[in-house]
Amino acid sequence: MLLTTLEYVPGKTITRHLGLVQGSTVRAKHVGRDIMAGFKNVFGGELKGYTELLQESREEAIDRMKQQAQSIGANAVLNIRFSTSSITQGASELFAYGTAVVLE
């Protein structure tokens, strides 16, 4: 499965266009991390727990998008975009979408 943010793949031609595929995930972190983040809020600095959380959810969203693309028989996803939003306090949603295609 080829994933790219470009609109085409250099040196390859698109034989079939299969439409939009997407994957999303909502994640919350456990209380311990939240308390530590509360302390960090006084001193500033990177919130490593949250960074990891978002990284994991990004990978999860990509995985789900890949699965959807595979199930409709695509071998590449082009023009991928990510979008992040916070639904409630402490939970964030990561959403990935792109165009599934069959490459020659």
Add this chain to the structure above:
Amino acid sequence: MIELIIFVCLLLAGYVFGQMLEQSHYRSILKRESLLRNISLIASKKLPDEFTPCTTSLVAGNVVISVDFFKKFVAGLRNLVGGRVTTYESLIDRARREALLRMREEAGKLGANYVFNVKMETSSISKGQRNTIGSVEVLAYGTAIKLAKDQSDNPVQVDPGMMNLRPG
């Protein structure tokens, strides 16, 4: 009275540690930026024709940075009179550069020379309500381009200014 003392302590702690962390972060950003200068970031969608035999892969980097008590306080004061909130500007700047650096590091591990179509996504995890954790998240992503073997020996000269002018 006790509350006032706690407030001043928090403010001082926020100022001292916040500044310390910010300065050390900027030092590390500048150091790593100079190390990774060989990987160019290009916002264009189109690749030059000379690149054509190449391998592409998705790369991304993200970071969450917290505000400190002092920054929050100063921004609160700023809200009364309006104008530039410089304490938050440096925070966002740090987050953006850090996310781009992490993306570049990932591209560097793959042996890529360019990252095309770089996109950035900024969001705040909390919206700045009272008693919530104020932080900013930046996600940077793009397509890493690794040139074929014969090309990387004599790299193609790219003029970034020209590339952005090409129709997408």
